Structure formats: structure tokens, C-alpha cells
Amino acid sequence: MASVRFAEPPVGGDPRHTLLVADAVDHGRRGTAAWVERELAHGSKVYYKGWLSDGRRPEQHWLAGPAGPRGARDALTSGQLEFLDFPTVVARTGGTADGVIALFRDEVERALDDRWPTVALSQESPRLPMADAAQVCDYAAWEAGFDVLTERWPVRVLCQLTVPHENDTAQWETVAVHHRDLVDGVWSAGVGAGRWQPRGDLDAHVARRFGAAVHGALRAARAHEDGPDLHLDLSAVDFMDVACAEILMLAARSAPAGQQLVLHDGQRFLRRLFDAVGRPASVRESEDA
Amino acid sequence: MTGGLGGLVHLGLLYDAPDDLVASAVPYVRRAIADGDEVHLVVDRRTARTFREALGGDAGGVVFPPPSSMLPPSAPGFPATVQSWARTDRRTTVLGQYPATMPAPDCGFGEDALNLVLRDLPLTLICTCHRDLDPDLLAVARRTHPHLATPAGRVDNPDFRTPPTADPVPADLWGAVAVRLGVDGTAGLAEVRQYVADVAERAGLTGDAVRAAVLAVHEAAVLACRSGDPERAALVVEVRARPGHTLFSEIVGPPAPAESLGDGADPLAHLRPFCAGAHLHDGPDGRAVRVLTTI
Numbered sequence: 069m070a071s072v073r074f075a076e077p078p079v080g081g082d083p084r085h086t087l088l089v090a091d092a093v094d095h096g097r098r099g100t101a102a103w104v105e106r107e108l109a110h111g112s113k114v115y116y117k118g119w120l121s122d123g124r125r126p127e128q129h130w131l132a133g134p135a136g137p138r139g140a141r142d143a144l145t146s147g148q149l150e151f152l153d154f155p156t157v158v159a160r161t162g163g164t165a166d167g168v169i170a171l172f173r174d175e176v177e178r179a180l181d182d183r184w185p186t187v188a189l190s191q192e193s194p195r196l197p198m199a200d201a202a203q204v205c206d207y208a209a210w211e212a213g214f215d216v217l218t219e220r221w222p223v224r225v226l227c228q229l230t231v232p233h234e235n236d237t238a239q240w241e242t243v244a245v246h247h248r249d250l251v252d253g254v255w256s257a258g259v260g261a262g263r264w265q266p267r268g269d270l271d272a273h274v275a276r277r278f279g280a281a282v283h284g285a286l287r288a289a290r291a292h293e294d295g296p297d298l299h300l301d302l303s304a305v306d307f308m309d310v311a312c313a314e315i316l317m318l319a320a321r322s323a324p325a326g327q328q329l330v331l332h333d334g335q336r337f338l339r340r341l342f343d344a345v346g347r348p349a350s351v352r353e354s355e356d357a
Numbered sequence: 358m359t360g361g362l363g364g365l366v367h368l369g370l371l372y373d374a375p376d377d378l379v380a381s382a383v384p385y386v387r388r389a390i391a392d393g394d395e396v397h398l399v400v401d402r403r404t405a406r407t408f409r410e411a412l413g414g415d416a417g418g419v420v421f422p423p424p425s426s427m428l429p430p431s432a433p434g435f436p437a438t439v440q441s442w443a444r445t446d447r448r449t450t451v452l453g454q455y456p457a458t459m460p461a462p463d464c465g466f467g468e469d470a471l472n473l474v475l476r477d478l479p480l481t482l483i484c485t486c487h488r489d490l491d492p493d494l495l496a497v498a499r500r501t502h503p504h505l506a507t508p509a510g511r512v513d514n515p516d517f518r519t520p521p522t523a524d525p526v527p528a529d530l531w532g533a534v535a536v537r538l539g540v541d542g543t544a545g546l547a548e549v550r551q552y553v554a555d556v557a558e559r560a561g562l563t564g565d566a567v568r569a570a571v572l573a574v575h576e577a578a579v580l581a582c583r584s585g586d587p588e589r590a591a592l593v594v595e596v597r598a599r600p601g602h603t604l605f606s607e608i609v610g611p612p613a614p615a616e617s618l619g620d621g622a623d624p625l626a627h628l629r630p631f632c633a634g635a636h637l638h639d640g641p642d643g644r645a646v647r648v649l650t651t652i
Binding site: 091253254269271272273307309310311335336337340341344345 | 542543544546547550565568569571572576579582587627628630631
């Protein structure tokens, strides 16, 4: 009997800033509930930002209901889990990147002052309009603020992207910004040893989001001190279809002059696929091949 | 699906002697040369000599490969060989002779494969069969060719039988059904890939051949999804295996909108490098994409 392996959001371990992508609301809730449950079990202080219907209290949020993580209701009572709804976040921060980062930093410092060993932050899909470049920049700035938190303190961040709730621009930018650490059904991505590593199955269903992640990785490589080439570790790719191979080759072809895509490891078959869709000169094999 | 080049023309030619064969075939060969086709006449030396004499100066536009260079229809790799003859810029005409020692059931399998999954390729195939050959082989030649080439020209073949593509499919054509499943949209294709990989390995494929088979079926399913809403299109995927011979997959999806049909581009071009044959059929009841992998 064949079974499909879905990637799961990471739990425990080093500080990290992860994006959990879900095609449907219930899929996202399952992954988030598992993550929050494990963080609570690990003894982390958990701050959760989410959407509440008008007039509802945090105890009425799905997180405290039967679909939520075990122990969430008790954790809300004990203070191990703190819930804040988005309108309150906006009211407290003015909706600016600086304000949002300051709020999260204060929460982390407060938790560490209270001697919690680790801090876990998760926020539901924010439903930002991202209607212009300024809003996109603001969003990128506050996500960069999460990176700073995870670099300085024992903090793990799980950002949630619920696809039905976000417009195309928001989906694209969210995935691009999180290309270093994301989980999206049958594929995921990470960074190790200076190489960007997509993992799992890359197919037509996730092709657009894979394209966004490639775009984000190429953009980040150009700004990196070891750039501008993007080193791509293919060793964990189990399957790639023509749509994703074309996206990868097109991204490399349209990269600025001087930026190359350097392929490391992975199946020989992937090279055959790249050749079939057309491999541009800006894609080369690593010297360790 | 080859733009303006047209699809497969699959002719049977039954003959009693080389002169008879050549007389029936020469009009087709001359027309193919005049149309700019690549022409291969894969015949024994005596027949080749007769062809050269009949064609005169036109013989310069024809290639005469030795019969030993071509796989017969009974060989497992025959569909892939036929696939390799197709060109994107011109038609190819190939005439070949049935070997006397060819097993009739395997020959029938190879010929049916052409009719089912290679009929959109820009090829004219003229399969010649001596009337003195094994009666079973002669029967296969009569059953598997939609048209016959005769000295009077091309005629419909009343003995032709379309190979069945839907249940009940004879197990000796594509093998027993190894997997049949329904999926909704591209989100379900990971499950399809897992099943195809399992069946392909059990049928005898290994390594990159498994990956190619999986990729070809996946791309066929994506194509079937795109005739409807890719996120929701209901697909039925059926995979049949003849261990050691073939893996045949048929994916049926919703009917394609009329405006999306016939734009001239080959919608299967991207998956052809990864299989022995592929065929797309758009009908009022749905879109069927068929993929053949040889083992």
C-alpha cells in the first residue's frame, strides 16, 4: 500500500523561524496544533497570535477546542500559553514593522525574565493586503525581526500561511521571505552548509510556491556576503516534475548577469530533466560533483 | 498532436511475391518522397533491388537499412523504436517486412500498442506480410491495420478491430490492472506517484527507469487535470502491467473546453522523452491521456 509522506513543522531543537503552508484551514490547524502541543510539552512559553470572531474570548478560539493541542486550555489558564488577537496586535503596535517587532521582543524578554527556558511564537495567516511595495517591505522587515529574535535568544517561530486566506501577492512574498525554512505538504526547504535545500516532492500543485521560494533564495543570495551565486543542494529532492524544473531553469535564466545557480548532489535523473526542459548557461554543476 | 504534420498512418500490405509488394507500395513511397518525408524501406536484398528498379531516380531519396537493424513488432522495445522515428519538422515513412519467425501474440501486442498510444505521431508505417506466413501472423496483420495498401490504392480494412481501451481490457494486451484509483486535482498526485513507482518496480523497472515512468504518468495526470480546474478535477487513474514487457497507464479527467483544443502545439512534448509512447484523446465525455512504458 502506497503512503504519502507529508513534512511536519519542526519541534524542539535550535532556535528557528519556520513557515507552515496549508492548502486548507484544517490542514494548517493540524500542523499548528501538533507544533504548539510539542512546545508546551517541552516547557516553552508560547505566545500565539490569531483571529477571533467578534465578541469571542481566547478560550473560544479553536486552539482551546477539540481540534486544538492537548493541554492548551490549561496552558491558557496557567499562563504558559498567551493568546492575542490580531486587532489587539494592531492596536498595540500601530501596525508598523517596528511596532510589531517591539511587541514580540518585549514578550520574549518577559518570558525569559520569568525563567521560561525557551519561547515559542506562532501567528496565524495575517491576511495582509500587500497592495503596494511599501506594505511588502514592511512585511519583510518584521519577518527579518523574527530572524533577529531567533539569532539572539532561544526562540522558535512558526509563521502560518493559510492559502485560502491570502491573495497571490501575499502567498508569493510570504514563501519568498521564508525560503530558508518552510514546510508545505509534501515538500519543505531549509538551509545547511551555505546551500539552499528543497526537500521532498516538487510538483505542479506547489509549483508556484516553489517558484516563490526559488525567487526568495536567489534574492537572498545576491545580498549575501558569499553571493551572488545560489548553491542548491538537491540531495533531498525525491521528485521534481516538469513544471518545477522549468521554474528553476527559468529563474536561473532570468537572474541578473553574474549570478549562477550551482547544483550540488541529487539524482542523476534530475539533470536529465533539466536538460529536457532546457538548462541555461547560468546553471552549473558544483566542482564537488 | 504534431501540428500540421498529421498523425499515424498505419497500413497493412499483404503480398504473394516481391514484385507484388513493390507494386502496391511504390505509389506511397513516391508520394512520401514528393512530400519531403524521410523514407526508410527495411526489406531483404531482393526486394530492395526490385524497389530500386521501380523507383529509378527517386531511389536516391530513400534509405534501405538492413532488416537486422530494426526491431520487429513482437519485440518489447518496438513501440520505443517507432517513437524514435518521429521527427518534429517532417513526416517519416517506414516500410518493413514481417519476419517469418515472429510470435503472433507478441506481434499483435506491438501493433496494438502503435494504434493505441502512438497514433498522434507524424509517421506512415507500412507493415508488409507475406500471405504464406503462419496463418496466425497473417490474422494479426489483418486485425491490427486500419487500412490496407493494395495495387488499387488504400482501402479500408474490414477485418480491423480497434484494441479496447476501457474495461474489460484483455489481460494479454496491457496486463492486469495493478492500480485503479480516483484522485481530486493536483493535490492527489503524490499518491498516484507512489502507486506507479510500486507497480513499476514490481513490473521489472529499476532506478532511473522507474523515475521516468513515474514522471511520465504524473505529467499525463497533470494534463488531464488541466482540462478542468486543476485543484479540483476528478481523475481516474488506471495502471496495467505486463511484468518484463510494459507498463500502461490511462488517466481520464474532465472534458477539455473546446477553445483549448487544437492550438497546434504538441501537449505531450514534455513527457515524450520519458516514455515509449503517449496519446491524448479529447472527447465529449472527458480527456484521456495514455502513457506506455516499455521494460
